[in-house]
Amino acid sequence: xxxxxxxxxxxxxxxxxxxxxxxxxxxxxxxxxxxxxxxxxxxxxxxxxxxxxxxxxxxxxxxxxxxxxxxxxxxxxxxxxxxxxxxxxxxxxxxxxxxxxxxxxxxxxxxxxxxxxxxxxxxxxxxxxxxxxxxxxxxxxxxxxxxxxxxxxxxxxxxxxxxxxxxxxxxxxxxxxxxxxxxxxxxxxxxxxxxxxxxxxxxxxxxxxxxxxxxxxxxxxxxxxxxxxxxxxxxxxxxxxxxxxxxxxxxxxxxxxxxxxxxxxxxxxxxxxxxxxxxxxxxxxxxxxxxxxxxxxxxxxxxxxxxxxxxxxxxxxxxxxxxxxxxxxxxxxxxxxxxxxxxxxxxxxxxxxxxxxxxxxxxxxxxxxxxxx
Numbered sequence: 308x309x310x311x312x313x314x315x316x317x318x319x320x321x322x323x324x325x326x327x328x329x330x331x332x333x334x335x336x337x338x339x340x341x342x343x344x345x346x347x348x349x350x351x352x353x354x355x356x357x358x359x360x361x362x363x364x365x366x367x368x369x370x371x372x373x374x375x376x377x378x379x380x381x382x383x384x385x386x387x388x389x390x391x392x393x394x395x396x397x398x399x400x401x402x403x404x405x406x407x408x409x410x411x412x413x414x415x416x417x418x419x420x421x422x423x424x425x426x427x428x429x430x431x432x433x434x435x436x437x438x439x440x441x442x443x444x445x446x447x448x449x450x451x452x453x454x455x456x457x458x459x460x461x462x463x464x465x466x467x468x469x470x471x472x473x474x475x476x477x478x479x480x481x482x483x484x485x486x487x488x489x490x491x492x493x494x495x496x497x498x499x500x501x502x503x504x505x506x507x508x509x510x511x512x513x514x515x516x517x518x519x520x521x522x523x524x525x526x527x528x529x530x531x532x533x534x535x536x537x538x539x540x541x542x543x544x545x546x547x548x549x550x551x552x553x554x555x556x557x558x559x560x561x562x563x564x565x566x567x568x569x570x571x572x573x574x575x576x577x578x579x580x581x582x583x584x585x586x587x588x589x590x591x592x593x594x595x596x597x598x599x600x601x602x603x604x605x606x607x608x609x610x611x612x613x614x615x616x617x618x619x620x621x622x623x624x625x626x627x628x629x630x631x632x633x634x635x636x637x638x639x640x641x642x643x644x645x646x647x648x649x650x651x652x653x654x655x656x657x658x659x660x661x662x663x664x665x666x667x668x669x670x671x672x673x674x675x676x677x678x679x680x
Contacts, residue, residue, distance in 0.1 A: 314615060316377055319466075322619050323374045326626045330366035333629035334359040337639055344642045350429045351414045351580060352639075355632070357438050358407035362625040365400040369393060369467075370622060376466045383461040383468070390468040394459035398449035398470060404624070405490045406441035408584045412497040415577040420504050448486060452479065464614040467622075472601035484598050491588045498581040505574060579637050586631050590624045593617035 338359045341347045372393055376383060383390065417425040452458035452470055458479075460471045472480045594617040600609055633640050 314612060319615065319619065320374065320377045322623075323370060323377065326619075326623050327366050327370050327374065328626075329630065330370070330625035331363055333626060333633065334363040334366070336643065337629050337632065338363070340639050340643050340646070344646075347638060347642060350418075350434055351411050351576065353431075353434045354407050354411045354414060354438070355580075357441075358404050358411075359629065361400045361403040361407065362628065365397065365404075366625045369397045369400065370625070372468070373466045373622070381463060381466065387460075390461050391453060391459045394468040394470065395449050395453055397467070398452075399445050402445035402448050402487065402490075403442055404587070405487060405494075406445055407438075408580075408587060409490055409494045409497075410437050410441055411580050412494045412501075412584065415580055416497050416501045419501060419573060419577065448483060452483070455479075464611055465618040466615070467618065472598050474602060474605045480598070481602050484595065484602070488595060491584075491591070494584050495588060498577070498584065501577060502581075505577075575636070576638070579632065579635050582635055583628050583632050587624050587628055590627060591621045594621040 338356055341352050341356050414425075414429070418429075457473075458470060459468060461468050462471060470480055470483060472484075593613070597609060597614055597617045600607075633643075
């Protein structure tokens with residue numbers, strides 16, 4: 308067709324097939340590992356499972372239609388009702404993913420800035436309620452355009468049924484786009500605010516001896532402030548001028564190491580989710596530019612390669628985001644490699660089958676090469 312004269316359809320088809328395949332496999336792996344490992348049953352990873360569920364649903368039910376459009380010479384062969392349902396499903400899955408990333412950002416912010424409140428409220432019922440509310444918000448954003456006959460339609464250059472971006476006086480596409488951008492902006496802002504909070508609370512203070520206080524001279528029980536144990540762990544056995552014993556120094560090292568390890572893991576998980584959210588946002592930026600250009604300057608046509616590129620790029624989040632989460636040292640990757648190592652150690656190679664008379668009593672096998680994380 309004329310619109311696709313300068314484009315290689317084989318490359319477009321290859322990109323979409325790769326996106327669908329990686330999106331299904333990658334999100335399925337993340338969901339399976341989180342569901343099967345009890346150590347991963349916690350707040351942010353529950354929200355991540357919700358995000359993966361939305362992405363894998365989009366990969367299975369929505370993106371194959373774009374592949375079919377390319378195979379059918381960029382023609383829509385189904386009815387308008389099917390197009391409307393498909394566009395609504397795509398919008399619902401995409402907005403649910405964005406809201407899921409926002410919920411993860413809120414979870415990470417509360418886990419570090421308000422630790423006591425977070426551990427008091429971070430349980431299954433609250434998390435499930437947040438997920439249901441997020442799906443409700445996504446439904447409220449995606450459902451109203453159904454009643455507008457020209458809102459959801461097939462866009463040739465985008466190769467999909469989507470919210471048609473007309474001028475801002477004609478439909479609600481501008482409000483929809485601004486709301487979606489606001490969700491992503493708040494997500495990134497929460498992570499930046501979180502990193503500033505961690506930086507401001509990471510100032511080191513010199514270690515000093517503080518007198519222990521107690522009302523009954525035992526330094527335990529009512530009236531005690533626990534400073535006696537803290538002084539012992541810090542190496543101060545009986546006063547500020549007392550040299551640190553080897554035992555106290557060893558306790559101090561291991562005590563500080565265990566505390567720092569817990570804080571380090573929490574900060575690493577926050578950075579990991581920030582990288583995933585930032586990747587999702589960056590993949591959608593070209594499509595936002597395309598949307599605003601169509602809304603405010605509808606008379607001037609945009610280059611077809613840019614429209615195709617931005618559409619493929621925004622749909623690729625279903626494949627890129629799980630890869631980013633798996634490749635950047637996530638606990639899901641650690642659990643996955645641990646399971647693979649255990650499975651590999653159970654497999655033995657007994658060689659070529661031998662005759663019964665040559666059977667030996669002692670079984671020997673070659674174990675698999677141990678995987679390294």
